[in-house]
Amino acid sequence: MRFDTIIIGGGMAGLCAGLRLAEAGQKTLIMASGQSALHFSSGSVDLLDCQGDPFAALPAFLATHPRHPYQKVGLTHIAASLADLQRHCAEQGLPLFHESHNHLRLTPIGTLKPTWLSPSSSACLGEAPAPATMLLATLAGFRDFQPALAAANLAQHPRLAQSRILTGEINLPQLATFNRNPHEFRSADIARLFDKQGQEGQALLSALAEEIRRLLRESDAPDCRHLVLPACLSLGLVGPRLAELEQLTQCTLREVATMPPSLIGMRMQDALRRRFQALGGTFLISERVLGATLDGNRVTGVYSQNGADQLFEADDFVLASGSFFSRGLVSRLGGISEPIFDADVLSLAERDDWAGRHLFDHHPFMGFGVKTDEQLRVLRGGKALTNLYGAGSVLAHYDPVAEGSGSGVAVATGWQAASHILTKAAARDSMTGAPSTPSLAREA
Ligand SMILES: Cc1cc2nc3c(=O)[nH]c(=O)nc-3n(C[C@H](O)[C@H](O)[C@H](O)COP(=O)(O)OP(=O)(O)OC[C@H]3O[C@@H](n4cnc5c(N)ncnc54)[C@H](O)[C@@H]3O)c2cc1C
The missing domain is CATH 3.40.50 (Rossmann fold)
Known part of the structure; x- marks a missing residue:
């Protein structure tokens, strides 16, 4: 089976990448092994935990977090990715709102959590x-x-x-x-x-x-x-x-939102999947990707539990398999690994250094994840895989809990990974004389 792009992971990051690619006319496949963090989430999109306007706070935040995934997206594209998410959700009858500042979302235990976008019913x-x-x-x-x-x-x-x-x-x-x-x-x-x-x-x-x-x-x-x-x-x-x-x-x-399962998050997952399929995308659930075939630094295909002989091939791939919670990262006695591509993972050698001593201490393991270059291309053996992009909570160098940036990073990096793929596809098309995809024609 051959696609323009295959996305591994059907959570917020994979869906945001998929929506952008499918809307641009790409033949796109999402392979998801199971449920995503959205089934447990409030359905609100946290951008950055601050009292005021997170877009005003981001430049200072990024100055002190130079390797943060937001840095590889940029403020303009972060805003564009969130606007796209709002548009897609509205298309499916799920209006999301924001104000000029973070608003406060009520949690089931009665705390108020700053967030950027929330379903209007929240x-x-x-x-x-x-x-x-x-x-x-x-x-x-x-x-x-x-x-x-x-x-x-x-x-x-x-x-x-x-x-x-x-x-x-x-x-x-x-x-x-x-x-x-x-x-x-x-x-x-x-x-x-x-x-x-x-x-x-x-x-x-x-x-x-x-x-x-x-x-x-x-x-x-x-x-x-x-x-x-x-x-x-x-x-x-x-x-x-x-x-x-x-x-x-x-x-x-x-x-x-109640204690899990969270219907508000599940509705968002469902709305985004429906929208992706309405745009022509293919969504396969219960399809756990087990490994990949490579030609040098290029991924040629991935295979699932159905066997290595059933190869899913594509020009480009997005790794949006989530963090430890979704088994996009695996922690074993020997260390932390990324199980599909054996990608380079940021970690610490000494296990005792992975977590703080107390619950509310800083926990370094929260920032562990897959390393990427400036274009979000996944590193393996110190080199970028030329057609594999990382997105969402599988990425290194951010702490969604401490920063209040969970879904914000997933939305922005999913969107940005898709942008890189579309730019590359447009360059390929112009070399072969093939017509450019509708959304790229619009951007040009
Ligand atoms: C319990 C919980 C609650 C949260 N609540 C919020 C919240 O209220 N607001 C907020 O902003 N952020 C929240 N977050 C942060 C959350 O990490 C992000 O919001 C975001 O949803 C992460 O999206 P993701 O797509 O990167 O990963 P995930 O949502 O984890 O999705 C990963 C996907 O990859 C699939 N997958 C994994 N391995 C494979 C494989 N080998 N083959 C195929 N598919 C695979 C999984 O099945 C899943 O579909 C929460 C996180 C958790 C864990």
Whole structure:
């Protein structure tokens, strides 16, 4: 099977690369062994943890982090990659918002985390004043969002010093089915009930609206009009359902990502995959790439668990296989390695130096990853593989947790890897006289 570009990894980085390439008219394949970090993520895109405008803070940050992946993308292209992500998500009915500064996203334990882009349905504090009263509600028996804990933490935040934070529990007899096995009482299980077509799903939504009205009537603040619910109302796009519920309750309703699985992240994964396929891309799931064939410093093909004789060939490849979490990097007694290409990996020789002593210390292993050149080409034996580009959390020299840059790096480097591939393809086309791809014609 032959493609223009093959991307290994179907998370945020692989999808952002794939969207740019497929939109430019390339025959693009994404091979993903399984779920990505998006299934566990808030669905918000962290660019850089700072109080103000992250784009204003980035130059000073990069001056002190000269080998950071953002350095290889540049501010203009970082902005362009995020704008593209917003556009693709909007196309799939998943609007993302940002303001001139980072906004604060509510976490399930009631902390507020600075982030750049969030789905419009997410509970966030932005530039507008915090509501005077808000109600954090959950479904009775649901364990992955505890309003009392969240409210206690939220009340400590200066932005909410003047706000009253109420908590409440919604009782829906329709959910009694989960009493038999509380392990099945997860956000995805509940969402499936709301997603049922016809009368059953509609009756559940009406019952939820009635319960919200009861909670408000019986609360200390019946005039409260701001509600936060755990994200469990739909596996798919939740916008229309939230709008209907807002109409039935006359309240503003926002969702908080629950403990994993996180439906907000899963919706984003799904929206981006749908968009990629709508643009003509091929997405193969359960396809673990095990190895590659090389001709000198050029990758000629990759093969999966189906055998080395079934080679997937392409002009270019993107390695977007994630970090330790997704097994894009592997840690063994002998050290850290990248399992597909045996790429050069930044690590430390002494295992004792990999982690700090305490949980909130600096942990060097967070910055471990695959080394690349200035064009994001993966290094092997000290030399760049000429047609293999690295993107996302497989890369070295950044710490997504300490910097608050997780998805930002994935989006920007995925987009930038695709840009390099398109530039190279355009040069090839001009030499052979082949017509240039639509998006490159636009850029020219
Ligand atoms: C639990 C968790 C929560 C997070 N929450 C946030 C958040 O809220 N906001 C934020 O900005 N960042 C968050 N992050 C940071 C996250 O790393 C980035 O947001 C980003 O999603 C990383 O994307 P990625 O595509 O590089 O890697 P991943 O999402 O890890 O995707 C890697 C992909 O590669 C595939 N893969 C791996 N090996 C192979 C192979 N051999 N063959 C084929 N496919 C393979 C995997 O199946 C997966 O599809 C979170 C990270 C984690 C771990």
